[in-house]
Amino acid sequence: MSANSHSRRQHAGDVLTSRPVQAGTLALIDVAPLRSNDPQARAAVAEQIRAACVDNGFFVICNHGISEHLQQQLFTQAADLFALPDAEKRLLDKSLSAANRGYEALGNQQLQPGSLPDLKEGYYMGRDLAADHPQVMAGKFNHGPNVWPAQLPQFRPLMESYLQQITELAELLMRGLALSLNLPENHFDDFCHEPLTTLRLLHYPPQPVDAAANQRGAGAHTDFGGLTLLLQDAVGGLQVWSEADQCWLDIAPQAGTYIINIGDMFARWTNDLYRSTLHRVINRSGRERYSIPFFYSGNADHRVECLPGCCDSGETPRYAATTVEQHYREMYRRTYSAQPPASPPSGRQATTEVH
Ligand SMILES: O=C(O)CCC(=O)C(=O)O
Numbered sequence: 189m190s191a192n193s194h195s196r197r198q199h200a201g202d203v204l205t206s207r208p209v210q211a212g213t214l215a216l217i218d219v220a221p222l223r224s225n226d227p228q229a230r231a232a233v234a235e236q237i238r239a240a241c242v243d244n245g246f247f248v249i250c251n252h253g254i255s256e257h258l259q260q261q262l263f264t265q266a267a268d269l270f271a272l273p274d275a276e277k278r279l280l281d282k283s284l285s286a287a288n289r290g291y292e293a294l295g296n297q298q299l300q301p302g303s304l305p306d307l308k309e310g311y312y313m314g315r316d317l318a319a320d321h322p323q324v325m326a327g328k329f330n331h332g333p334n335v336w337p338a339q340l341p342q343f344r345p346l347m348e349s350y351l352q353q354i355t356e357l358a359e360l361l362m363r364g365l366a367l368s369l370n371l372p373e374n375h376f377d378d379f380c381h382e383p384l385t386t387l388r389l390l391h392y393p394p395q396p397v398d399a400a401a402n403q404r405g406a407g408a409h410t411d412f413g414g415l416t417l418l419l420q421d422a423v424g425g426l427q428v429w430s431e432a433d434q435c436w437l438d439i440a441p442q443a444g445t446y447i448i449n450i451g452d453m454f455a456r457w458t459n460d461l462y463r464s465t466l467h468r469v470i471n472r473s474g475r476e477r478y479s480i481p482f483f484y485s486g487n488a489d490h491r492v493e494c495l496p497g498c499c500d501s502g503e504t505p506r507y508a509a510t511t512v513e514q515h516y517r518e519m520y521r522r523t524y525s526a527q528p529p530a531s532p533p534s535g536r537q538a539t540t541e542v543h
């Protein structure tokens with residue numbers, strides 16, 4: 189996270205108000221024309237993407253090609269997985285995997301400094317790489333084999349099918365994003381080569397009525413990578429920071445769609461022309477909430493620096509050049525610096541301060 193987004197995050201963290209917004213507040217973009225052979229049809233989508241990215245970096249997509257049936261099957265698998273006995277989940281703990289694949293216990297991550305540990309549990313998957321794959325042999329961050337719960341026979345085939353489809357969709361959007369920046373559609377091909385990807389199942393128990401003021405399902409943060417494609421269930425709880433209104437916007441779920449947001453890489457590439465915007469989750473519904481974000485983070489060795497044309501000559505870019513790997517390692521260091529608890533925390537436990 190940048191110095192800029194860090195100070196924005198501190199300010200936003202102090203704001204307690206939120207306001208509900210209409211489902212239509214985020215731009216709804218039909219992405220089917222990105223698959224057409226007509227360059228004008230593709231350019232028209234790119235123009236809508238650009239407007240959304242300059243605004244707050246969040247938009248909703250429809251006609252994306254992934255079936256609602258598959259999406260529902262994923263939610264069923266997620267509910268079954270998190271309902272497993274604690275002892276079984278712990279055998280799948282991601283701390284046992286060199287690639288951070290598998291189960292993450294409640295309170296393991298702390299996305300917002302000064303908040304209590306996040307009131308969510310998760311399950312991490314990604315591009316499945318054998319132990320002898322060159323990127324694994326080279327020790328690339330979070331690269332390696334997936335971990336599968338043998339208790340759920342449908343889990344692996346469904347997740348593998350979804351990983352393939354959602355990765356293709358992310359790559360289609362990366363082409364649209366290149367176009368939106370007046371770049372050749374293949375501009376991000378190097379970034380998209382052998383990418384780091386993370387598919388995460390998340391379960392947010394209801395926020396306790398007597399929860400501390402700084403208890404969140406997911407504390408305020410910007411996403412670390414290139415692009416996030418988020419599937420949320422009908423419960424709600426996602427909030428996006430509005431710079432213009434200086435308050436949190438409650439984002440209503442829209443069945444079948446994806447909420448897309450761009451991450452820190454785009455802020456770096458575009459010198460903040462495209463916004464990597466703060467968001468958080470607080471599940472005040474009284475019900476269990478499930479979400480399934482997919483993070484498209486790009487090639488570990490890809491060098492991320494200000495694009496030509498996004499910085500005036502003589503102007504110093506706001507962000508130093510980095511690589512995907514360096515940025516990820518730093519963000520994991522910050523948000524996982526609290527030691528993993530030996531047993532699920534009560535949700536009121538004090539946490540190690542991260543800066
Ligand atoms: O669960 C959600 O709706 C959002 C999760 C999120 O922002 C994240 O995992 O980065």
Ligand SMILES: [Fe+2]
Binds near residue numbers: 409411467
């Ligand atoms: Fe996020």
